[in-house]
Amino acid sequence: MSYSALSHLDCPRCGTRHAADVVQGTCPCGSPLLARYDLGEVRTSPRDIAGRPPDLWRYHELLPVRAARHVVSLGEGMTPLLALPRLGRALGVPNLLMKDESLIPTGTFKARGAAVGISRAAELGVRAIAMPTNGNAGAAWAAYAARAGLRCLIVMPAAAPAVTRAECAAAGAELYLVDGLIGDAGKLIAAAVAQRPGYQDTSTLREPYRIEGKKTMGLEIAEQLGWRLPGVIVYPTGGGVGIIGIYKALRELLELGWVSGDLPRLVAVQSTGCAPIVRAFRAGATASEPWPDPKTVAFGITVPNALGDFLILEALYATGGTAVAVTDEALLADQGAVARLEGSFICPEGAACVSAVRELRGSGWLAESDEVVVLNTGTGLIYPDSVPARAPVLPPSGSIP
Ligand SMILES: Cc1ncc(COP(=O)(O)O)c(C=O)c1O
Ligand SMILES: [Zn+2]
Secondary structure, three states, X not given: OOOOOEEEEEOOOOOOEEOOOOOOOOXXXXXXXXXXXXXXXXXXXXXXXXXXXXXXXXXXXXXXXXXXXXXXXXXXXXXXXXXXXXXXXXXXXXXXXXXXXXXXXXXXOHHHHHHHHHHHHHHOOOOEEEEEOOOHXXXXXXHHHHHHOOEEEEEEEOXXXXXXXXXXXXXXXXXXXXXXXXXXXXXXXXXXXXXXXXXXXXXXXXXXXXXXXXXXXXXXXXXXXXXXXXXXXXXXXXXXXHHHHHXXXXXXXXXXXXXXXXXXXXXXXXXXXXXXXXXXXXXXXXXXXXXXXXXXXXXXXXXOOOOOHHHHHHHHHHOOOEEEEEOXXXXXXXXXXXXXXXXXXEOHHHHHHHHHHHHHHHXXXXXXXXXXEEEEOEEHHXXXXXXXXXXXXXXXXXXXX
């Protein structure tokens, strides 16, 4: 059995089949491309997987990298699936779990997409990558590019988390800030790539393999539950790579026969300050309209116009899921609640999922008996200013009241 069962790339919009072993971007029709595998050829079993090292490469047959020697890793994957009993009871959802991506290189789940995307790019001979980012993805891709010896060009909004700038600079990336949004960064990157032969545009869903890294969150949730699926998965949705990836992963597991039964209902969480997917879902639409003037403290989900909108919406409709928008006020309060009740300092995007659970339980969409997995996509340490920390300053000769 080969290391990867990768077969080809498929266009989910027009159905065209594309070769996988050359550098590819989007389909000529404009759609992202999805990797397909010869799942019928996979002889590995969950029991074999259990004996492998605890990182995302344990699923290598379902990943696109053809040879083990091309894997570029910082030890990413197999993050904890934590029970949240005290928060769960407070929310009326006692079977509440959190897939905690704060314990991963660079501090966000973006490391998964970067590890697989960079490994595959390097395997296909790419020597330089370029991408726009809301910060966290840039930090991760810069780190893995450095480890792979690839050049890396990053453009991010000036308002992106400051530490992600430092991470890009530390890893030796060529970094620019734009006084605008991720879409403006994307235009600058597209123009630069057109002028720079040899640079691959690795923007969200403009290359096919970042999603393959992110889908491992879905594989891990299933494995960590003993090859069983939860009732509901709640995901903070920006470009949507994570939720599309999880949906793809779970369908692949069903096809392999490693899990059975209904797929979890998938929930896309956005901010009331940028909710194009929620608006489209409520209208029953199959594509979204760009969101004017997007703004939220959950910076990673400030994506007004996602290339994969139709894939996100398909995942919601097909699983009987839903889409919810929460306010910054609510998610900041829930970031505090998670830290106080469970000890975990999560990122605002992850906290948005907790607020969504609160809302969905309140409306009755979630039942007390539901087993619910929320994705915390990164550590709160990236956003030190999201929590006020006022402490009295004492003189050395002072005393504690
Ligand atoms: C912490 C965090 N959570 C969630 C997201 C949204 O990611 P996706 O593209 O998978 O929707 C991002 C994207 O920047 C992020 O940084
Ligand atoms: Zn197409």
